[in-house]
Amino acid sequence: MRSIFCIHLVSDIFARLAADFRLQNVVRYLLADDVYIHQSRVNFKPGFRGKE
Known part of the structure; x- marks a missing residue:
């Protein structure tokens, strides 16, 4: 899986941010x-x- 679309609909954290x-x-x-x-x-x- 590379991407999750409509993240504000499937994640409580992103829904609260939105x-x-x-x-x-x-x-x-x-x-x-x-x-x-x-x-x-x-x-x-x-x-x-990055480089150390």
């Missing part, structure tokens, strides 16, 4: 417009390894 008025208010302020979820997705990728 419904959080504090986060919504910040995004509304930054965009100067109303906001809604058009698409949500989580992509699984291996961790980035």
Whole structure:
């Protein structure tokens, strides 16, 4: 599995984030417009390894 679509519908954590008025208010302020979820997705990728 590489991606999960509609993550806000299948994960309680992402559903709470999407419904959080504090986060919504910040995004509304930054965009100067109303906001809604058009698409949500989580992509699984291996961790980035930097040099020590």
